[in-house]
Amino acid sequence: MDPVVQFQNVTKAYGQAVAVDDLNLTIQAGKFVTLLGPSGCGKSTTLRMLGGFEIPNSGRILLAGKDVTRLPPNKRNVNIVFQDYALFPHMNVARNIAFGLELKGLDSSAIHKRVMELLALVQLQDYAARMPSELSGGQRQRVALMRALAPDPQVLLLDEPLSALDAKLRQQMQIELKSIQERTGKTFLFVTHDQEEALTMSDQIVVMNNGKVEQMGDPHTLYSRPQSVFVANFIGDANLLRAKVVGADAQGTALTWNGRQVGALPSAHAMKQGDSVLIVVRPEALRFLSVPSGEGFAGKIRKRVFKGNHTSMTIEVDDGSQLNALVHPGESEAISGEDVWLGWNPRAATVIRDESAAG
Numbered sequence: 380m381d382p383v384v385q386f387q388n389v390t391k392a393y394g395q396a397v398a399v400d401d402l403n404l405t406i407q408a409g410k411f412v413t414l415l416g417p418s419g420c421g422k423s424t425t426l427r428m429l430g431g432f433e434i435p436n437s438g439r440i441l442l443a444g445k446d447v448t449r450l451p452p453n454k455r456n457v458n459i460v461f462q463d464y465a466l467f468p469h470m471n472v473a474r475n476i477a478f479g480l481e482l483k484g485l486d487s488s489a490i491h492k493r494v495m496e497l498l499a500l501v502q503l504q505d506y507a508a509r510m511p512s513e514l515s516g517g518q519r520q521r522v523a524l525m526r527a528l529a530p531d532p533q534v535l536l537l538d539e540p541l542s543a544l545d546a547k548l549r550q551q552m553q554i555e556l557k558s559i560q561e562r563t564g565k566t567f568l569f570v571t572h573d574q575e576e577a578l579t580m581s582d583q584i585v586v587m588n589n590g591k592v593e594q595m596g597d598p599h600t601l602y603s604r605p606q607s608v609f610v611a612n613f614i615g616d617a618n619l620l621r622a623k624v625v626g627a628d629a630q631g632t633a634l635t636w637n638g639r640q641v642g643a644l645p646s647a648h649a650m651k652q653g654d655s656v657l658i659v660v661r662p663e664a665l666r667f668l669s670v671p672s673g674e675g676f677a678g679k680i681r682k683r684v685f686k687g688n689h690t691s692m693t694i695e696v697d698d699g700s701q702l703n704a705l706v707h708p709g710e711s712e713a714i715s716g717e718d719v720w721l722g723w724n725p726r727a728a729t730v731i732r733d734e735s736a737a738g
């Protein structure tokens with residue numbers, strides 16, 4: 380079966396500014412896929428090109444195998460939900476959802492059945508006759524979603540649809556959106572600059588930087604095996620330790636860091652002895668060891684900040700660099716100024732090229 384979406388060498392520039400740069404991206408049907416990246420990296424432009432609101436300067440966009448690069452929005456079977464999700468204020472909930480179905484020329488009993496089915500999906504059956512002004516923000520958002528899903532698009536495009544909501548409602552809607560996607564089996568292409576939002580909902584995350592795909596993968600892989608400094612820093616927090624490769628095979632990478640032998644997972648890139656690398660150690664992967672051991676290293680607690688369900692610690696090691704550790708209750712009672720022994724599980728550390736190192 381053809382992938383539902385394919386971008387093939389797609390470039391879009393506005394004057395001199397290249398918004399999307401030779402993008403290649405394949406999306407499989409039925410997945411929740413998120414374009415994630417900082418402001419200006421080209422996420423919205425990518426989404427708008429798939430929606431037909433922008434035409435690429437070069438390259439092709441295929442929808443279920445068919446070239447739609449130059450088709451206008453109403454001639455391609457996708458639908459878009461924007462942040463401001465403007466419902467038609469003079470139409471009730473049912474008529475808002477029915478709008479796209481009427482345009483398609485469905486008969487009124489088929490429309491009624493589909494509207495009720497969609498309202499049931501978001502537990503709003505009793506709200507069919509309400510006007511948008513009589514709904515809460517979350518309810519309006521659900522109606523906007525159902526309106527976009529009503530004509531059964533091949534892909535639903537969502538451009539930061541939750542960013543106007545307050546934090547609590549936003550979290551609720553993230554769970555709900557994912558659940559709607561699972562229940563309908565539709566392909567959702569979601570745009571956000573919020574890494575937590577992306578991790579919560581996505582089957583696949585496409586991390587974008589400067590108009591290009593930096594890395595694509597499922598949330599767990601992106602978090603545990605970032606392949607660049609950009610991804611390591613953009614998704615979660617990372618300690619980046621300068622090290623040299625001693626040896627590398629399919630089982631793992633042996634390294635020297637700060638005069639010590641340490642280990643990490645095998646790298647996604649080919650590595651050889653002497654290569655300069657960065658070890659990515661997540662704050663929660665640092666372990667406090669009860670006694671000094673050959674495997675650990677010494678550090679001094681410089682800062683300890685209580686955060687409720689965890690404590691954040693800044694630890695200075697003997698080369699003067701500082702590491703961040705995330706400590707769960709009961710893991711360590713070490714106080715500021717105390718000397719500690721630390722280590723990490725090599726299965727919880729990964730290695731990336733040190734792009735700043737010569738050679």
Ligand SMILES: Nc1ncnc2c1ncn2[C@@H]1O[C@H](COP(=O)(O)OP(=O)(O)OP(=O)(O)O)[C@@H](O)[C@H]1O
Pocket residue numbers: 393396397398399416417418419420421422423424425572
């Ligand atoms: N209509 C336009 N005219 C000129 N430049 C544009 C236009 N739309 C976008 N750009 C530029 O293209 C680049 C990518 O913009 P885009 O909106 O795709 O980024 P984004 O990743 O969605 O950012 P944000 O999260 O801020 O929405 C930016 O540098 C932006 O300034």
